[in-house]
Amino acid sequence: MTENPNDPGLPEERVPRRVLGTPPPGNGSALGAPVADAEPIVHEGVQFPDPATARKGERAAALLFLVAFLAGVGFVAAYVIFQVGSIDKVATSNMALGGTLAVALLALAAGIVVWVRMMMPKYSLVQERHTMASPPAVREEIGATFLQGANESGFVKYKLLRRTLLLAAAPLGLLPLVLLKDLGPLPGTTLRHTVWKKGMRLIVEGTGEPIRAADFNSPGGILSIVPEGHEDDLNALAKATLILIKFRPEDIKPGTKLNWTHDSIVAYSKICTHVGCPAALYEQTTHHILCPCHQSTFDAADGAKVIFGPAARPLPQLPISVDSQGYLIAQSDFAVPVGPSFWERGDAEAEARARGQA
Amino acid sequence: MSLDAPPKAIAGPSSFIDDRIGAGNFLKRNLRKVFPDHWSFLLGEIALYSFVILLLTGTFLTFFYKPGMGEVAYQGSYPPLVGVHMSEAYASTLHITFDVRGGLLIRQIHHWAALLFVAGMMVHMLRVFFTGAYRKPRELNWLIGVLLLTLALLEGLTGYSLPDDLLSGAGLRITQGVAISIPVVGTYISFFLFGGEYPGHDVISRFYSLHILLIPGILLALISAHLILMWVQKHTQMPGKGRTDTNVVGAPFYPSFMAKSGAYFLFTFGVLALLGTVAQINPIWLFGPYTPADISAGSQPDFYMGFLEGALRIMPAWEINFLGYTLPLSVLIPALVPMGIIMTGLALYPFAEQWITGDKREHHLADRPRNNPHRTSIGMAAITFYGVLWLLGANDWISAKFHIPLYTTTEIGRVAIFLGPALAYFVTYRLCIALQRRDADVVSHGVESGVIKRLPSGEYIEVHVPPAEDLVEHMRGKQPIPAITAGPDGEGIPSNGMRSPIGRVRAKLSQTYAADTEAISLDGHGNGHGAHETPPAAVGAGEDGQKSIGH
Numbered sequence: 001m002t003e004n005p006n007d008p009g010l011p012e013e014r015v016p017r018r019v020l021g022t023p024p025p026g027n028g029s030a031l032g033a034p035v036a037d038a039e040p041i042v043h044e045g046v047q048f049p050d051p052a053t054a055r056k057g058e059r060a061a062a063l064l065f066l067v068a069f070l071a072g073v074g075f076v077a078a079y080v081i082f083q084v085g086s087i088d089k090v091a092t093s094n095m096a097l098g099g100t101l102a103v104a105l106l107a108l109a110a111g112i113v114v115w116v117r118m119m120m121p122k123y124s125l126v127q128e129r130h131t132m133a134s135p136p137a138v139r140e141e142i143g144a145t146f147l148q149g150a151n152e153s154g155f156v157k158y159k160l161l162r163r164t165l166l167l168a169a170a171p172l173g174l175l176p177l178v179l180l181k182d183l184g185p186l187p188g189t190t191l192r193h194t195v196w197k198k199g200m201r202l203i204v205e206g207t208g209e210p211i212r213a214a215d216f217n218s219p220g221g222i223l224s225i226v227p228e229g230h231e232d233d234l235n236a237l238a239k240a241t242l243i244l245i246k247f248r249p250e251d252i253k254p255g256t257k258l259n260w261t262h263d264s265i266v267a268y269s270k271i272c273t274h275v276g277c278p279a280a281l282y283e284q285t286t287h288h289i290l291c292p293c294h295q296s297t298f299d300a301a302d303g304a305k306v307i308f309g310p311a312a313r314p315l316p317q318l319p320i321s322v323d324s325q326g327y328l329i330a331q332s333d334f335a336v337p338v339g340p341s342f343w344e345r346g347d348a349e350a351e352a353r354a355r356g357q358a
Numbered sequence: 359m360s361l362d363a364p365p366k367a368i369a370g371p372s373s374f375i376d377d378r379i380g381a382g383n384f385l386k387r388n389l390r391k392v393f394p395d396h397w398s399f400l401l402g403e404i405a406l407y408s409f410v411i412l413l414l415t416g417t418f419l420t421f422f423y424k425p426g427m428g429e430v431a432y433q434g435s436y437p438p439l440v441g442v443h444m445s446e447a448y449a450s451t452l453h454i455t456f457d458v459r460g461g462l463l464i465r466q467i468h469h470w471a472a473l474l475f476v477a478g479m480m481v482h483m484l485r486v487f488f489t490g491a492y493r494k495p496r497e498l499n500w501l502i503g504v505l506l507l508t509l510a511l512l513e514g515l516t517g518y519s520l521p522d523d524l525l526s527g528a529g530l531r532i533t534q535g536v537a538i539s540i541p542v543v544g545t546y547i548s549f550f551l552f553g554g555e556y557p558g559h560d561v562i563s564r565f566y567s568l569h570i571l572l573i574p575g576i577l578l579a580l581i582s583a584h585l586i587l588m589w590v591q592k593h594t595q596m597p598g599k600g601r602t603d604t605n606v607v608g609a610p611f612y613p614s615f616m617a618k619s620g621a622y623f624l625f626t627f628g629v630l631a632l633l634g635t636v637a638q639i640n641p642i643w644l645f646g647p648y649t650p651a652d653i654s655a656g657s658q659p660d661f662y663m664g665f666l667e668g669a670l671r672i673m674p675a676w677e678i679n680f681l682g683y684t685l686p687l688s689v690l691i692p693a694l695v696p697m698g699i700i701m702t703g704l705a706l707y708p709f710a711e712q713w714i715t716g717d718k719r720e721h722h723l724a725d726r727p728r729n730n731p732h733r734t735s736i737g738m739a740a741i742t743f744y745g746v747l748w749l750l751g752a753n754d755w756i757s758a759k760f761h762i763p764l765y766t767t768t769e770i771g772r773v774a775i776f777l778g779p780a781l782a783y784f785v786t787y788r789l790c791i792a793l794q795r796r797d798a799d800v801v802s803h804g805v806e807s808g809v810i811k812r813l814p815s816g817e818y819i820e821v822h823v824p825p826a827e828d829l830v831e832h833m834r835g836k837q838p839i840p841a842i843t844a845g846p847d848g849e850g851i852p853s854n855g856m857r858s859p860i861g862r863v864r865a866k867l868s869q870t871y872a873a874d875t876e877a878i879s880l881d882g883h884g885n886g887h888g889a890h891e892t893p894p895a896a897v898g899a900g901e902d903g904q905k906s907i908g909h
Contacts, residue, residue, distance in 0.1 A: 084459050085435045098463045098635025105628030112621035116614060123609035126600065127392040129592055129722055132495040184553045184560075187545040191555075205651055226651060232429070232443060235555045238531075238650035270651065275535025275670070275689055276556070277528060278653045292655040293532060294671045295754065295764060308765055310670060310688040312677030340535040341686035342545050347679040 045124040057118025064111030071104035187344070192337045194227075194240040196318060201228040202244065202267070202328040211244075212326040213263050219248045220284040224270065227330075239338050241270040241278060242318055243289065244328075245300050251287065255303025260319035262328065267318040268304045269338040272296055274311035276340045289315065312341065313349070393615045394595035394608035398485045400622060405478030407626040408471045409581060415468040416570065422458055424450040425520065425566035427559045436643050444647035447522040447562045451642055467634035472517060474630060476510050476662040483507065483704070487737050489724035491594045493717075497708040499587040504705045506580050509573055511662055516569040518660055521640070522562055527648030528657050530561065532670070539689035557650060594724045597835015599828055603722050656754055668750030669696045672771040696747055700740065707736075714867045716842035728797070729836045731790035732871050738786040739779035746774045794878040797833045800825050841872035 049057070078096035083089055134142075155162055201210040205224040208231055216223065223244040230236035247264045256266055268289070272279045277293035287301040296311030298304040304315035316338050319331035335355075336348040364372070376382045393399075426446035432439045434449070435456045454461035483503060486492055492500035519530045534556045538548040553560030592606050601607050609615055633639075645654065659667055669692030676687040711733070712718065727734040749756065753767040804822035811821050824830075842856075842865060856865055 079459055082459075084457060084461070087436065087456070090456050090462055093459060094462045094466075095635060097460050098466075098631055101463070102628050102631035102635055105624045105631055109621045109624035109628055112617055112624070116617045116621065120614055120617070123614055124600075124607060125390070125392045125610055127592075127606050129604050129606060131720060132591060180550065183550040184558075185549060187549050191545065224651060234557050234648075234650055238556050241651040275532045275539075276650075277531055277535075278651055280653050281655060292653055292657060292754070293528065294667075295768065296675075306675055309768075310673045310675050310692075312675040312686065312688050340538055340689065341677060341684050342538045342548075343541050343543075343683055343685075344545060345684040346682040347684075350679075 045126065047122045047124075049118060049121070054119045057114050060118070061111040061114040064107045064114065068104045068107035068111065071100045071107060074100040075104060191339075191342060191345075192348075194333055194338060195230050195233075195236045196227055196240055196330045196333045198330065198332050199323065200330045201323070202242065202320065202330070203228050203231060205231075205241070210327045213265060213322045213328050214326055216244070216246055216265060216328070219246050219251075219264070221246045222282045222284075224280070225267065238276075239269075239271060242267045243270045243279070243282070243300075245282070245287075247287075247301060251301050253299070253302035255299070255305050255314070256301065257303065257317055257319075260317050260331065262321050265320065265328065266300065267320045267330075268298075268300065268315040269318065269334065270315075271339040272311055273313040273315060273338075274309070274340060279315060388589075389612045390610040391589075391592075392606050392608045392610060394593050394601075394606055396596050398489070399593060401478060401485050402482035403478075403619065403622055404626055405475055405482055406581065406585075407623045408475035408478055408630070409577065410623070411471045411627055411630055412468060412475060413574065413578075415464045415471060416574075418464045419454065419468060420570055422450060422454045422461065423447070423520070423566075425563045427522070427557075427562050439643065439646070442647060445522045445562065447520060448642070448647045451521040451523070455643060463631075463634050466637075466639050467630050469639045470630050470633040470637070472514055473660060473662075474626070476507075476514060476660075479503070479507050479510055480662075484737065484741070487704075487707070488727040488734055489594070489596075490721065490730060490733065491724050492708045493721040494708075494712070495591055495720050496587075496594075499584055499591070500708055501705055502580050502584045502587070504701060506577065506584065507704075508701055509577055509580070513569060513573045513577065514660055514662055516565040516573065518663075519565050520562060520569065521642045522648050523642040524645040524648050524652060524654065525640075525642070525657055527557070527650070528653050529659055529663070530557065530648075531650065532667075536689055536693040539686040539693070541683075541685060541690075557648070592722070594722050596724050597726070597832055599831040601723065601831075601835070603720070606722070656758075658752060658755070661748075664751035665696060665744050665747040666693065666751070668747035668753070668771070669693070671753060672747075672750050672768055672775065674772070696743070700744060703740065711871075714864065714871050715840045716868065717840045723835060723837070726832075726836065728790040728793040730839060731787050731794075731874060734790050735783040735786040739783040742778040742782035743775065746771060746778045750775075791874055791878070794836075794874075797836070798878050801830055801833055839872040841868040 048054075075097060078093070078100055082093035082096050084093050133139075150156055202225045203209065204211050205226045210228065211223070211225075225242035225244045226237055227240045230240065244265060244267050247266065249264045252258070252261070252264060252266070260266075270278045270280065272291040272293065274291065274294055274296045277291050279289050279291035279296065279298065281290040281292055282288070282300070283290065287299060288307060289298040289300050289304060290296075291309070291311070294310050296309030297307040298311070298315050299307050303317060306312065306314060316334045316336050318334055320328055321331050323329045335352040337345055363369075372381075424446045428446050429443050430446055430449050432442050432444055432449050432452065434440070434452050436452055439452065451465075454465055456462075486500065486503070515529070515533065519526045519533075534548055534552065537551060538544045540547060548556065551561065551564070552558040553564075593608075595601050595606055595608065598607070609618075646652075658664070670689070673688050673692040676691070678685040678687060725733075727737075750767070750771040753771065754764065756762065757764040757767050805825045807821045807823045809821040810818055812818050856862070
């Protein structure tokens with residue numbers, strides 16, 4: 001688009017658009033007359049391969065194209081023959097479909113490469129570049145045209161028009177943002193609460209059954225706990241999931257709030273205080289809880305305080321006790337927001353202490 | 359047999375179109391457009407063709423995928439999950455996998471193509487960077503490229519989340535944890551994105567429309583612009599015989615480049631098909647449906663997200679509480695700073711280099727990386743920075759496979775993230791200088807011939823022969839790096855702009871950036887080699903020949 005096609009003397013002009021190739025010897029014309037002895041037309045920068053190479057290339061390319069054809073047909077056959085509906089069938093079908101497709105594509109590609117490399121000429125064509133900038137005269141003319149148009153339109157002269165036009169455009173630009181408001185509710189205080197409340201039973205994840213304190217009696221044991229009535233409620237689980245750990249009484253360190261435990265059973269939020277992954281790994285001998293995402297490590301025996309990693313706060317502890325039937329229940333909701341930190345969170349731990357909840 | 363006139367089937371429609379839109383003028387200029395040849399010029403094409411394949415396979419997937427978070431009980435043909443409650447999105451992904459012929463293949467090709475798309479862009483970008491191909495007049499195309507890379511990361515993130523399996527959910531959870539950490543507006547962003555509390559019921563359908571409509575639309579527009587600019591400005595070329603800043607040497611678009619590109623597309627597609635066949639990727643049926651209560655250890659994101667993951671992992675636990683508000687630096691810094699440094703650095707580099715060197719000329723001849731040592735060193739430092747973060751994104755695997763304590767990998771990472779780039783900078787710089795000296799050596803003294811000659815004095819020397827001409831031309835393509843000087847020549851009075859503190863810094867930077875390039879000269883120095891059968895051999899005695907090396 002930048003070249004001037006009428007510019008005489010460009011090197012590419014030496015190359016006619018219609019390139020007449022060297023006919024490979026042995027290939028008869030339509031009339032059967034050999035054309036091999038015709039004088040090849042030579043173009044600068046275009047170097048044809050020798051006929052023997054080209055012939056060899058043709059055979060190789062043709063073979064590859066045939067393979068591609070067969071593989072392409074094979075793909076259709078594989079689609080018809082191999083059904084899906086079980087893991088083994090899917091594996092077979094995938095192998096057959098993918099294998100034939102890959103062979104078809106790769107053989108076709110290889111054939112074309114052979115064609116280009118062995119049968120097409122080697123090129124060393126030269127084209128001139130031209131500076132991208134327009135000539136100064138053109139720029140001047142454009143500048144003048146711009147001014148002429150601007151003045152003709154009256155946009156500069158009529159102040160009231162200009163200002164009201166800009167004024168009219170401003171709210172329209174904001175409308176898309178306004179429209180997006182209903183994407184979601186405002187956060188409010190929802191992040192500060194979970195579904196846990198006084199008397200709600202602890203349900204063992206996966207079983208749907210509540211658990212008696214007496215049944216959870218092997219020290220070092222750990223359970224994943226969900227709130228009763230919310231076993232399939234992902235929004236609730238994203239904040240309320242717990243890990244429940246049974247300690248030997250002598251292992252518990254002062255960081256753990258003892259009056260929130262029951263019979264050396266401690267419940268912590270499972271949601272990591274870093275970016276919210278479930279902190280699911282537990283090392284029995286060291287009492288370390290490890291979040292597999294970014295390796296924040298918490299000491300479960302010591303109020304889940306941070307030992308290592310990017311999490312800045314301990315996993316909040318949930319106050320638990322037992323109901324009249326001996327089932328583990330929550331005493332209340334968490335005293336502080338669970339999960340990742342956010343701007344409005346503030347030092348919720350200090351506030352909780354001030355409220356006397358800690 | 360050769361063609362004497364265009365066949366009717368082509369001539370007819372061509373005339374029809376030309377009569378109506380005058381396409382002939384365009385074709386006349388462009389059919390034989392010359393494209394320079396170098397293997398590294400094909401890296402961007404990998405990304406381009408991957409994108410085409412992504413559009414094709416992605417369209418197929420949309421025919422069967424259901425972007426819903428409504429709960430269904432799975433009734434498909436994967437026995438372990440029958441009856442399990444899951445989202446429609448996950449159920450339909452299982453359906454594509456097990457109950458649509460070719461579904462698994464297309465899904466796996468789509469995922470592999472996504473990886474290759476980003477990888478192709480990255481490698482292409484590095485090629486452009488290290489050869490200085492972003493220089494005037496190509497800065498705009500460079501900026502488009504940076505934008506494309508950013509959008510590709512976003513496109514990958516949104517697509518990765520769609521199957522709604524346990525692994526993709528972990529990625530989504532981390533995304534939400536990062537979003538909510540943003541000061542002032544974080545909770546609002548999170549609530550608007552997820553339609554309320556995490557995970558809500560909206561995010562999959564929202565990501566779906568972003569992933570299949572909005573972002574690909576922008577990508578398509580930007581890729582088209584990228585190609586048009588490349589076409590208009592013509593491709594850069596490597597230095598070599600007959601190649602200058604004002605010409606372009608290579609093969610014509612029609613027929614050679616066209617055929618090669620077609621083959622290259624098929625190769626890309628073929629390799630992706632092969633990967634989709636034999637290399638399992640994202641086996642979502644093994645992960646199960648997403649629930650925020652569970653996770654599997656050793657979870658890894660797609661490779662292009664690894665550097666963010668690594669940044670999150672090595673960050674110390676910094677968090678500031680003030681006036682009742684919280685600034686979670688341990689999330690904010692790793693989520694924003696590395697990405698910010700890399701993307702902003704990329705976007706600004708062409709302009710920064712122009713400012714430092716004062717070089718406003720057009721450049722169409724690519725630099726060899728060694729010939730601009732500071733640029734190459736900066737690039738290698740950036741790669742190291744990215745690479746350390748990327749490796750640390752898999753530190754749990756490194757720890758497990760190499761039996762290094764987990765926390766040790768993190769602590770090494772915390773040091774390596776600062777030391778690594780500095781070391782890479784230094785080593786690269788010295789390597790570049792050494793390679794330049796070697797070039798100078800080859801140009802001025804020739805290459806070793808393996809022939810030992812005994813001089814009348816009894817001294818043995820190895821005979822050097824002139825290097826191949828194309829090699830020398832390639833090396834001689836080295837252009838000095840321009841530098842601005844603190845003062846105009848003659849009077850020694852610096853101009854106003856150069857006397858300000860910024861001007862002085864600029865002059866200093868400019869001198870440093872251009873240092874060492876004049877010192878290693880590739881101009882011959884009168885040895886007259888090349889014409890002689892046995893040019894003066896400089897090994898042993900030839901210190902006199904190295905007049906201009908080093909300083």
